Amino acid sequence: SAESGEALWMRYLKLPSDLQSLYIPYAQVYFEEGSSTIEVAKQELAQAFVGLTGVDIKFQKKPFKCSLLIGKNVNQFWNIPDIEKNLKKCANEGFVIRSVKRNGVRRIIVTANTDAGILYGTFALIRLMQTGCPLDSLNIIERPKYKFRLLNHWDNLDGTVERGYAGRSIWWNRKETLDALKHQYLTYARANASIGINGTVLNNVNANPKVLDQEYIEKFARFADLLRPYNIKVFMSINFSSPVIIGGLPSSDPLREDVQQWWNQKVKEIYEAIPDFGGFLVKANSEGQPGPQDYGRSHADGANMLARALEPYGGIVMWRAFVYSPSGDDRAKQAYDEFVPLDGQFRDNVIIQVKNGPIDFQPREPFSPLFGAMEKTPLMIEFQITQEYLGFSDHLVYLAPLQKECLDSDTYVKNEGSTVAIVTNGTLFKHQYSAIAGVANIGRDINWTGHHFAQANWYAFGRLAWNHNLKPEDIAREWIKMTFTHDSVFVESVLDIMMRSREAVVNYMTPMGLHHLMGWDHHYGPAPWTDIEGARPDWLPRYYHNASEEGIGFNRSKSGSNAVSQYAEPLCSMFNNPKTCPQNLLLWFHHLPWDYRLSSGLTLWQELCYHYYRGVDEVKLMQKKWDRLRGRIDDERFEHVQHKLKVQVREAKWWRDACVLYFQTFSKMPIPYELERPE
Ligand code: GCU
Numbered sequence: 205s206a207e208s209g210e211a212l213w214m215r216y217l218k219l220p221s222d223l224q225s226l227y228i229p230y231a232q233v234y235f236e237e238g239s240s241t242i243e244v245a246k247q248e249l250a251q252a253f254v255g256l257t258g259v260d261i262k263f264q265k266k267p268f269k270c271s272l273l274i275g276k277n278v279n280q281f282w283n284i285p286d287i288e289k290n291l292k293k294c295a296n297e298g299f300v301i302r303s304v305k306r307n308g309v310r311r312i313i314v315t316a317n318t319d320a321g322i323l324y325g326t327f328a329l330i331r332l333m334q335t336g337c338p339l340d341s342l343n344i345i346e347r348p349k350y351k352f353r354l355l356n357h358w359d360n361l362d363g364t365v366e367r368g369y370a371g372r373s374i375w376w377n378r379k380e381t382l383d384a385l386k387h388q389y390l391t392y393a394r395a396n397a398s399i400g401i402n403g404t405v406l407n408n409v410n411a412n413p414k415v416l417d418q419e420y421i422e423k424f425a426r427f428a429d430l431l432r433p434y435n436i437k438v439f440m441s442i443n444f445s446s447p448v449i450i451g452g453l454p455s456s457d458p459l460r461e462d463v464q465q466w467w468n469q470k471v472k473e474i475y476e477a478i479p480d481f482g483g484f485l486v487k488a489n490s491e492g493q494p495g496p497q498d499y500g501r502s503h504a505d506g507a508n509m510l511a512r513a514l515e516p517y518g519g520i521v522m523w524r525a526f527v528y529s530p531s532g533d534d535r536a537k538q539a540y541d542e543f544v545p546l547d548g549q550f551r552d553n554v555i556i557q558v559k560n561g562p563i564d565f566q567p568r569e570p571f572s573p574l575f576g577a578m579e580k581t582p583l584m585i586e587f588q589i590t591q592e593y594l595g596f597s598d599h600l601v602y603l604a605p606l607q608k609e610c611l612d613s614d615t616y617v618k619n620e621g622s623t624v625a626i627v628t629n630g631t632l633f634k635h636q637y638s639a640i641a642g643v644a645n646i647g648r649d650i651n652w653t654g655h656h657f658a659q660a661n662w663y664a665f666g667r668l669a670w671n672h673n674l675k676p677e678d679i680a681r682e683w684i685k686m687t688f689t690h691d692s693v694f695v696e697s698v699l700d701i702m703m704r705s706r707e708a709v710v711n712y713m714t715p716m717g718l719h720h721l722m723g724w725d726h727h728y729g730p731a732p733w734t735d736i737e738g739a740r741p742d743w744l745p746r747y748y749h750n751a752s753e754e755g756i757g758f759n760r761s762k763s764g765s766n767a768v769s770q771y772a773e774p775l776c777s778m779f780n781n782p783k784t785c786p787q788n789l790l791l792w793f794h795h796l797p798w799d800y801r802l803s804s805g806l807t808l809w810q811e812l813c814y815h816y817y818r819g820v821d822e823v824k825l826m827q828k829k830w831d832r833l834r835g836r837i838d839d840e841r842f843e844h845v846q847h848k849l850k851v852q853v854r855e856a857k858w859w860r861d862a863c864v865l866y867f868q869t870f871s872k873m874p875i876p877y878e879l880e881r882p883e
Contacts, residue, residue: 209651216255236275298347299325352639369597370647370654399666437482483519504549534765573770576617584639597654604676712819717792757791
């Protein structure tokens with residue numbers, strides 16, 4: 205049922221009647237014939253239109269009496285000069301939507317340079333209707349900011365999902381036939397097309413070498429066939445040792461001729477099955493995965509070998525920079541130290557994939573200092589949509605503010621305004637390729653993402669990948685209306701809940717720049733005290749919080765690990781000084797005494813307590829606001845979210861109490877009196 209969340213934001217339920225009457229005049233449609241991409245766009249429009257308005261579209265063979273014209277060549281009928289000019293700005297995947305009025309007749313033109321552009325333009329028009337926008341004065345010109353907008357599925361071939369909290373893999377180890385699952389895959393494809401996602405990596409970065417066996421190449425090919433009309437390319441994660449493990453070669457040394465030949469042959473096989481295959485994603489010499497360093501070679505040697513094999517077909521290599529070893533003094537510095545010296549050594553079709561922060565998808569991190577530091581190499585950004593460190597699919601956390609904070613961060617590498625967004629979208633250093641990836645939160649749960657509100661994170665990631673200038677609140681408002689209802693009380697309350705949620709989780713888990721306090725292997729719940737014999741020190745929370753009677757925090761200033769020096773000025777100096785370091789990153793960059801005075805006049809200990817308590821208060825407020833909304837949507841989803849919020853409140857307290865009480869064993873200071881009131 206629609207109430208199960210299965211239809212995501214494509215529910216197409218009847219709009220309020222005033223909106224219906226705005227749209228019904230556009231039911232006479234001329235939709236230019238074309239490829240299967242055009243066909244799916246046309247079907248989508250038909251389905252959306254009748255759902256939203258109750259009126260069936262009449263597709264016409266001739267354009268002249270139509271009120272809505274969609275196609276690459278439709279402007280030939282009206283010759284509006286602007287449209288030709290604007291189409292030049294749309295590049296390959298962009299579109300123009302334009303309302304025109306001639307001889308008293310209103311029309312809408314949706315046009316583009318490619319079928320993909322028509323697909324995205326059609327979905328944009330549908331979204332305008334779903335969100336209740338008037339259509340009589342549209343003048344929209346859009347093109348995506350990133351060339352590759354990707355989901356990364358951490359799905360294992362055995363059907364489990366690494367850090368997946370919404371059931372098993374939608375791709376692997378299923379008993380049902382592809383035909384039986386077609387509806388589900390098409391929903392996935394439509395959802396992605398509706399937000400502009402144009403690529404998907406179907407298997408875990410911790411890649412099983414078997415994925416390169418003929419059997420799996422064929423499976424990838426079937427998925428590629430299903431996704432192709434929706435302008436979605438498939439990509440594969442590979443294991444660097446595949447030549448040894450499945451190829452029977454004595455070595456996987458990237459400089460060996462036979463190894464290069466093996467990859468050339470494999471890539472040829474893949475392209476025979478999937479002519480538009482996207483390329484490889486590679487996790488190498490990271491967390492125990494094999495890589496070129498096993499043979500004394502560099503990341504560039506490894507990436508270039510694969511890039512050479514893919515080049516003739518237009519494929520790319522996304523080589524991850526998520527590297528760290530227990531030997532260094534500060535994990536946060538290692539990716540930079542390893543990769544910056546390689547700038548200029550990568551082939552043109554290699555993109556370095558960098559996580560948003562220097563550690564690992566924490567509730568708040570500064571941006572990774574790699575952004576901006578490799579002028580000659582395209583760097584792509586990787587966000588995590590699945591909430592590995594943010595309460596799994598149990599906590600309501602809207603991630604767009606986190607992503608936006610990172611994308612908008614100024615790196616200052618060229619001059620002011622060198623934001624992470626324009627470093628990664630290719631404009632600052634003029635790179636041919638640009639890409640953005642999100643680690644998917646999708647599984648076989650009926651509602652796809654476990655928590656209904658986690659759907660918003662899939663949606664928002666796609667919208668920001670299309671246009672990082674969008675505001676998180678605008679994206680949220682769209683999503684709420686499309687997913688739930690136009691009821692303005694509901695929309696505004698839920699918007700408020702969503703916009704509070706990210707800072708709330710930072711506060712009840714890791715305020716003021718703290719990080720990595722969670723249970724060390726499952727990553728759920730607090731465990732700042734963990735001590736495990738023989739465990740890697742950099743996997744334990746103490747490595748990061750360094751709490752003692754002296755104080756708390758990681759000294760990354762010049763007197764400590766000097767990670768600050770990886771940032772350009774004026775950031776370096778600003779982070780280096782606790783007086784100018786933003787308070788929300790204070791303990792990321794500094795180790796400070798418990799009685800350190802903050803600008804608020806409070807001590808560090810007091811301020812920390814306030815943040816933890818505020819985090820819980822915020823979740824309680826979110827819960828209270830939700831509880832008032834009963835009856836405004838279906839009971840099924842209302843109660844599901846209500847239950848999850850109950851869990852979240854309980855666990856926010858768990859985080860707060862665990863952390864505050866543990867840290868108190870060092871600070872030996874009382875919890876501020878006004879915070880200690882009975883629950
Ligand atoms: C995190 C996560 C791992 C994952 C890794 C990665 O460390 O816990 O499960 O494999 O990131 O991004 O490669």
